[in-house]
Amino acid sequence: MATIKIKQIKSKIGAPVDQKRTLQALGLTKISQVVEHEDNPTIRGMIRKVHHLVSVVD
Template identity: 80%
Template sequence: MATIKIKQVKSKIGYPLDQKRTLQCLGLRKISQVVEVEDSPSVRGMIRKVHHLVTVVE
């Protein structure tokens, strides 16, 4: 399958617990950390949920 790279660009401090857990499920812990995950509908949904905290790196 195809993969996408996700970069955390903003801190999770002050955001709801479900958004913090979504970042954790994506494998993101620190600002500027980049992870490569498989491109699937569930991952796209997680990215959409925390779109204000992450960016998709090409």
């Protein structure tokens, strides 16, 4: 299956707890960190929840 790269672009400081947990579930802990996940609806939903803190990298 296809993969998707996700990069954290903003700090989670000041974000609600549920968004912090979403970043943790994605495996993002630092700004500019890039993780790779399979592209599926679950991951897409997590990205949508924290879209202002992350970006999808090509």
